[in-house]
Amino acid sequence: MDDWLIAIIKVVCIWVWVLLIAVVMTWVERRGAALIQDRPGPNRAGPWGLFQPLADGIKLFTKEEIIPTKAQKLLYIMGPLLFSVPAFSAYAVVPFGDKIILGGKEIILQVSDVNIGFLFILAIGSMAVYGVILGGWGSNNKYSILGGLRSTAQMVSYEVPLGLALLAIVFVYGTFSLRDISLAQQGTFLGFLPNWGIFKQPLGFILFIVAAYAEANRVPFDLPEAESEIVSGYHTEYGSMRLGLYLFGEYVNLVTISGVIVALYFGSWHMPYIDLGAYLGPISWGIVSFCIFFLKVSFFLWMFVWVRWTLPRFRYDQVMGLGWRGLIPLGLFNIFITALFIQLTV
Amino acid sequence: MNQNPTSQTSYEPGNYVTINIGPSHPSMHGTLRIAAVTDGETIVKADPEIGYLHRGVEKLGENLTYHQFIPITDRLNYCSAIPNNVSYEMAVEKLMGIEVPEKAQLIRVIMMELARIADHQVCIGILGVDLGAFTPFFYLIIQREEIYEIFEWFNGARLTNTFGRIGGVDADLPDDFEQRWEELKPGVRKANDETEKLLTHNRIWMDRTIGISAFSAEDALNWGFTGPCLRACGVKRDLRIDEPCCMYDKFKFEVPVGKNGDVFDRYIVRMIEMEESLKIIDQAYKLYKEMPPDAPLMARVPKVIKPPAGEVYSALESPNGELGFFVKSDGSANPYRIRIRPPCYMMFQALPELAEGEMVADLIACISSLNIIAGELDR
Amino acid sequence: MAKPVVKKEYTLSERIYLWEILKGMKLTWGHFWFNFKACWRPGPHTIPTCWQYPEDRTREISPVFRGEHMLQKDDKGRETCIACGMCAKICPAKCITIKKGKRKEGEEDKYAAKTYPAAFEVDLLRCIFCGFCEDACPKNAIVLGQNFELARYTKEECILDKRKLLMNYRKAKEEGKLKPPRKRVPVVPAPPKPEKDEKADEGAEAKKGKPAVAGKAKKKPAEKAESNEKEE
Numbered sequence: 001m002d003d004w005l006i007a008i009i010k011v012v013c014i015w016v017w018v019l020l021i022a023v024v025m026t027w028v029e030r031r032g033a034a035l036i037q038d039r040p041g042p043n044r045a046g047p048w049g050l051f052q053p054l055a056d057g058i059k060l061f062t063k064e065e066i067i068p069t070k071a072q073k074l075l076y077i078m079g080p081l082l083f084s085v086p087a088f089s090a091y092a093v094v095p096f097g098d099k100i101i102l103g104g105k106e107i108i109l110q111v112s113d114v115n116i117g118f119l120f121i122l123a124i125g126s127m128a129v130y131g132v133i134l135g136g137w138g139s140n141n142k143y144s145i146l147g148g149l150r151s152t153a154q155m156v157s158y159e160v161p162l163g164l165a166l167l168a169i170v171f172v173y174g175t176f177s178l179r180d181i182s183l184a185q186q187g188t189f190l191g192f193l194p195n196w197g198i199f200k201q202p203l204g205f206i207l208f209i210v211a212a213y214a215e216a217n218r219v220p221f222d223l224p225e226a227e228s229e230i231v232s233g234y235h236t237e238y239g240s241m242r243l244g245l246y247l248f249g250e251y252v253n254l255v256t257i258s259g260v261i262v263a264l265y266f267g268s269w270h271m272p273y274i275d276l277g278a279y280l281g282p283i284s285w286g287i288v289s290f291c292i293f294f295l296k297v298s299f300f301l302w303m304f305v306w307v308r309w310t311l312p313r314f315r316y317d318q319v320m321g322l323g324w325r326g327l328i329p330l331g332l333f334n335i336f337i338t339a340l341f342i343q344l345t346v
Numbered sequence: 347m348n349q350n351p352t353s354q355t356s357y358e359p360g361n362y363v364t365i366n367i368g369p370s371h372p373s374m375h376g377t378l379r380i381a382a383v384t385d386g387e388t389i390v391k392a393d394p395e396i397g398y399l400h401r402g403v404e405k406l407g408e409n410l411t412y413h414q415f416i417p418i419t420d421r422l423n424y425c426s427a428i429p430n431n432v433s434y435e436m437a438v439e440k441l442m443g444i445e446v447p448e449k450a451q452l453i454r455v456i457m458m459e460l461a462r463i464a465d466h467q468v469c470i471g472i473l474g475v476d477l478g479a480f481t482p483f484f485y486l487i488i489q490r491e492e493i494y495e496i497f498e499w500f501n502g503a504r505l506t507n508t509f510g511r512i513g514g515v516d517a518d519l520p521d522d523f524e525q526r527w528e529e530l531k532p533g534v535r536k537a538n539d540e541t542e543k544l545l546t547h548n549r550i551w552m553d554r555t556i557g558i559s560a561f562s563a564e565d566a567l568n569w570g571f572t573g574p575c576l577r578a579c580g581v582k583r584d585l586r587i588d589e590p591c592c593m594y595d596k597f598k599f600e601v602p603v604g605k606n607g608d609v610f611d612r613y614i615v616r617m618i619e620m621e622e623s624l625k626i627i628d629q630a631y632k633l634y635k636e637m638p639p640d641a642p643l644m645a646r647v648p649k650v651i652k653p654p655a656g657e658v659y660s661a662l663e664s665p666n667g668e669l670g671f672f673v674k675s676d677g678s679a680n681p682y683r684i685r686i687r688p689p690c691y692m693m694f695q696a697l698p699e700l701a702e703g704e705m706v707a708d709l710i711a712c713i714s715s716l717n718i719i720a721g722e723l724d725r
Numbered sequence: 726m727a728k729p730v731v732k733k734e735y736t737l738s739e740r741i742y743l744w745e746i747l748k749g750m751k752l753t754w755g756h757f758w759f760n761f762k763a764c765w766r767p768g769p770h771t772i773p774t775c776w777q778y779p780e781d782r783t784r785e786i787s788p789v790f791r792g793e794h795m796l797q798k799d800d801k802g803r804e805t806c807i808a809c810g811m812c813a814k815i816c817p818a819k820c821i822t823i824k825k826g827k828r829k830e831g832e833e834d835k836y837a838a839k840t841y842p843a844a845f846e847v848d849l850l851r852c853i854f855c856g857f858c859e860d861a862c863p864k865n866a867i868v869l870g871q872n873f874e875l876a877r878y879t880k881e882e883c884i885l886d887k888r889k890l891l892m893n894y895r896k897a898k899e900e901g902k903l904k905p906p907r908k909r910v911p912v913v914p915a916p917p918k919p920e921k922d923e924k925a926d927e928g929a930e931a932k933k934g935k936p937a938v939a940g941k942a943k944k945k946p947a948e949k950a951e952s953n954e955k956e957e
Contacts, residue, residue, distance in 0.1 A: 037485075038772060038775070142363060146365075146387070219478060226478065227372050310753045312548065313478025315553070315554055414857070415817070420855075501791075503790075503791050517789070540752055543748060549745060
């Protein structure tokens with residue numbers, strides 16, 4: 001079998017899979033929010049309201065596309081595209097399982113194992129800010145531009161702590177490749193702790209998850225679309241599927257971020273204390289590792305929902321303050337400690 | 347463009363952006379409009395505009411008889427209709443010199459305090475929603491539904507109660523009131539407790555509320571603040587204690603007082619007031635039970651309500667603050683003039699001062715914490 | 726105007742964000758888990774705080790609820806309304822129109838009194854459901870029932886004529902949702918002795934007006950009657 005054919009199959013499969021998760025996530029978000037808030041949530045479309053995302057999709061597709069008269073057409077149209085394309089492509093370097101052996105050929109469950117791993121994610125993630133700011137600017141609406149501005153400042157600021165947290169991970173594992181990091185998380189250290197990133201980098205994990213929430217514009221950092229203040233921020237003027245792309249891209253981002261968190265800090269496809277790969281055949285291990293990985297991912301996806309419906313929202317300057325005065329010094333401190341530790345132990 | 351953003355005296359239109367917040371904006375309570383001149387996110391000038399919900403309630407009163415105006419007062423502060431009704435009835439009773447029977451007064455107290463709890467629950471819930479915390483709103487609003495249930499079983503309406511008549515009340519407490527009340531009490535406490543847990547000590551919430559739109563006691567008095575917003579500034583003024591009506595002087599309760607007059611203090615004052623209201627209802631219901639079951643609920647009111655010519659101002663402590671009714675009679679069956687003093691009208695006036703120098707997000711918090719109800723504001 | 730400067734004093738657990746956030750998340754998880762379990766209960770009314778309204782109509786409505794109007798009949802199936810017009814006069818929204826009719830020979834089994842409403846219209850679009858009409862009614866004829874589903878397709882449907890009002894009564898009777906007779910409890914306090922002449926006055930006035938039931942209910946008719954005379 002040709003390598004490129006395998007690559008294409010992997011791309012298509014994982015793309016469909018991520019989209020599927022994102023679709024289900026819209027349902028989980030609303031249902032989860034409802035249950036947290038003592039109400040049933042959407043339960044009319046299909047069993048338990050499971051077809052609700054489908055209904056929403058149909059609604060968004062069939063709605064009239066309106067471009068505001070005073071909008072800057074090119075930017076207005078480009079906004080959602082620039083937001084969603086990076087979101088869809090960032091998952092390329094995140095693994096979704098160990099490996100599977102089909103027809104004597106070893107296939108790693110990752111679209112491409114590039115050795116710059118999460119540098120790619122960081123780079124692609126920064127692209128998303130263009131979508132937001134172009135959407136905000138192109139709409140020619142004051143609320144939109146406020147949302148765009150907030151989002152720009154926030155995303156740019158929080159990339160620094162995100163990068164610092166990742167840097168500490170590189171110190172620990174000595175590689176940028178997400179697959180290599182995943183592989184290195186097998187087994188235990190100090191005799192009882194699983195060899196996971198969270199136990200080696202507890203502070204780094206907190207930094208990463210906070211910065212990731214900010215990057216994904218989720219509560220408590222959902223200022224760009226804070227609907228009680230600036231209506232709905234950068235996508236105030238958007239309708240039909242353009243709005244759909246924004247909303248959808250957000251959920252795809254969540255999947256990517258959860259995948260990265262699991263791959264870096266939660267032992268990817270490894271179970272703690274037990275190496276299932278040793279007991280299972282190559283094909284079944286491939287499937288099981290995929291399942292384990294996505295069980296962990298779904299936990300973090302649920303975390304996003306859970307946190308969202310628990311916390312109030314920050315204020316713009318407080319977000320900046322937390323980022324620059326809180327997280328970045330902590331990130332530097334974390335790097336220092338990590339470096340010191342590695343220097344002393346090696 | 348190198349303007350110093352803090353020098354708010356230099357107002358140059360070219361450097362600032364005017365944002366229209368309202369009349370239809372997700373966080374405007376009712377239909378208000380605030381034209382906010384902003385420098386980035388900082389508000390240089392906030393210009394409130396009212397009148398979008400003006401229905402001519404006061405003029406309407408001149409064409410209705412004294413009784414017919416009661417349902418109209420429901421529509422003032424639609425979050426707590428009962429204190430509106432009672433306040434108006436008290437004004438007419440004062441004009442006519444009617445002494446309301448004690449049992450009726452107790453029922454009024456019980457119902458008014460229930461309405462106060464409901465109003466505070468909405469206010470705090472909406473404050474949470476405006477600051478991005480959705481969940482406490484639902485916990486509180488579920489308990490409000492329970493309170494509305496009591497209202498419904500009392501005289502058949504949940505929101506626009508049309509509670510009471512001039513000279514008394516229109517119905518006795520339902521037979522199962524005690525059971526419902528005993529069920530409601532832990533529910534309200536639990537919801538308040540959960541709200542406290544989710545918000546009060548959460549640093550995000552504290553950052554968003556402490557020090558936001560703080561107001562000194564002096565300024566608050568000068569602007570005519572009343573109610574929880576004034577008490578949050580540190581002024582211990584509560585008409586229930588200072589000018590007791592409806593037997594309020596017979597109950598023991600604390601009047602919570604804040605310190606800074608910021609959003610956080612208003613929130614805390616309201617939280618404590620709910621607890622105190624529960625205590626008042628307990629005491630009032632105990633007194634109520636001691637009354638004979640056939641004790642009168644209506645005073646002797648003439649067939650036609652024709653107050654003697656004259657004018658009267660009567661106010662009571664509504665959940666929002668001092669709710670006053672000025673009624674002038676020329677001796678006929680219709681009031682000559684009715685004027686309503688809504689508490690949030692005075693507070694909304696001070697918005698430019700409250701919001702100046704804050705950020706757009708704080709403006710929203712400020713409005714929510716003042717509990718502006720457009721129906722009452724515009725009348 | 727100088728704004729008071731507020732100093733923040735945070736405890737350590739407040740300062741580090743995470744502790745309180747975790748506490749909050751524990752609380753929301755408790756709610757989630759409770760409702761998640763409740764979801765699996767059979768029936769439409771799963772989550773205790775929510776009624777799945779069109780399917781689930783088990784929520785009890787107060788017997789004194791002020792919903793759609795109806796005209797009551799007495800035990801013998803005769804219309805009790807005497808077309809006195811009290812309800813129309815007390816109505817703050819002026820939504821009731823009554824045309825008076827005189828009972829003819831042989832109609833005794835149809836109408837309870839000598840007069841009856843030849844036409845009785847309630848404009849639901851104007852009505853504010855204050856319940857004053859049932860308060861004012863001396864015969865307990867007009868009553869606000871338990872039906873709260875008042876949406877209609879046309880404006881004409883929103884105007885309840887006499888046929889619809891009587892139909893509402895029949896429906897409520899079939900469903901056993903008749904309104905219990907309104908407790909006229911609010912007793913007028915026993916008049917102190919010097920007020921005796923006033924009471925006599927009252928009696929005279931009551932005679933002048935329509936015959937009324939005890940309590941405050943009789944006040945309003947009389948009041949309205951008198952004010953009406955004044956206008957004339």
